[in-house]
Amino acid sequence: MDIPVPDESVPHLARVVPSLLRAIGTPGFTGSLGLRDGLARACVLLVDGLGWELLDQHAEDAPVLAGLARTPLRAGYPATTAAGLAALGTGAESGEHGMVGYSFEVPGTGVLNALSWCHHPGGPSLADALAPGEVQRLPTTFATAADAGVAVSVVSAAEFAGTPLTRAVLHGGRYVGVHALGDLAASVIAALGPAPAFCYAYHSELDKLGHIHGPGTPPWRMQLRQVDRLVESIVDGLPAGAVLAVVADHGMVGIDGTAVDLDAAPELAAGVRALGGEVRARHVYTMDGATEDVLTAWRETLGDRAWVVRGEEAIGAGWFGRVADHVRPRIGDLVAAARGRSGLLRRAAEPMESGLIGQHGSHSTAEQLVPLALAYG
Missing domain, CATH: 3.40.720.10 (Alkaline Phosphatase, subunit A)
Incomplete structure (x- = not known):
């Protein structure tokens, strides 16, 4: 990718x-x-x-x-x-x-x-x-x-x-x-x-x-x-x-109709202990040993609707600029950035944010x- x-x-x-x-x-x-x-x-x-x-x-x-x-x-x-x-x-x-x-x-x-x-x-x-x-x-x-x-x-x-x-x-x-x-x-x-x-x-x-x-x-x-x-x-x-x-x-x-509701996709929850970020820019925090399996599931499910990369890959590409040691744990084990006009919603957990038309982050x-x-x- x-x-x-x-x-x-x-x-x-x-x-x-x-x-x-x-x-x-x-x-x-x-x-x-x-x-x-x-x-x-x-x-x-x-x-x-x-x-x-x-x-x-x-x-x-x-x-x-x-x-x-x-x-x-x-x-x-x-x-x-x-x-x-x-x-x-x-x-x-x-x-x-x-x-x-x-x-x-x-x-x-x-x-x-x-x-x-x-x-x-x-x-x-x-x-x-x-x-x-x-x-x-x-x-x-x-x-x-x-x-x-x-x-x-x-x-x-x-x-x-x-x-x-x-x-x-x-x-x-x-x-x-x-x-x-x-x-x-x-x-x-x-x-x-x-x-x-x-x-x-x-x-x-x-x-x-x-x-x-x-x-x-x-x-x-x-x-x-x-x-x-x-x-x-x-x-x-x-x-x-x-x-x-x-x-x-x-x-x-x-955002348009390609947006995905993460809360309604159980295959995207397996191995995930927490989610951060927002609709167009997600931090995915994984359970011990689950990062690669979660990466595979998210890439297969989201396809070209998002870039899904390891946190270290995002850091290496310069997304966050220079990263201080104490900041690194705040960046997800995976980082998912929406493409096109898609979005990564959480309709159950974030009803207000997921109901908004205009979004940003990616x-x-x-x-x-x-x-x-x-x-x-």
Whole structure:
């Protein structure tokens, strides 16, 4: 089986924040990504779910954003929010920061849902049992910049303030909780007042509507228009010597009738002790001595609907970048990445996730490529 290999000629999302911090003169950071030198203020706005191909296909709905100087980035594997936020917050790929999926096994704990910080699927909270610093052990770019004297702000939904995921990957800046597009834009502009200043801002609703209605549908396109107005408001308010970088954590595809319900396929359960990941990117944790039998069963059953590879093969192909020793056990004994528009559902165990139309996580360019769009004050 041919294994996908990351296109190293396309910069990884993890390079964005170090490059922005270098551009405003923060010591200890490297990278350029074509940014101007001599800046004093920088903001990265993460629009969850805004794939490069989706923006190209619907540029008429986002004329301001589509009109900015743009270049593609790759989200890395898996192309999912927990990994993307951590890439921005640490400047590292998933094999180093350790957020290797929507859900993944943490030895001694079980399968962690990285967004809700609970046992997955549907188990009790792990907020008191599993420290964020144990899961994501790297220093954040935000904390390093703040220690260097940069005024660092994290502008995101008020509901995410102090959550374990926020503390794991976004700590180190002043958290500004917002409630709608208006105070998000206003808070970004206010955060760029001092110099040197760095701001991270996050918008989630485009991803939400893509999941529910499907990417490119009328509700999704209407939300993209609101995102464009957000970008326009921030661009109009950028002070001199500032740069706005609009990025995304992943793109999205709409799954079709080739999707497989893992919970309804007993031949796929034999020898499997736990499953992690999500619909388009699964970690398969096997019982002792069962890995090869499980590999054979999954490949025979799924056929060309997924790449099914040993964890070591995925690591060797560079899917996760460099993998730290403590992260390796989180990666499945097998890794299954959906192909085409298929998916690996769990209708009994994950009814909410399995009912979504839009999905992401795998290797398609629709999921992997995201924009880096730049505007200067």
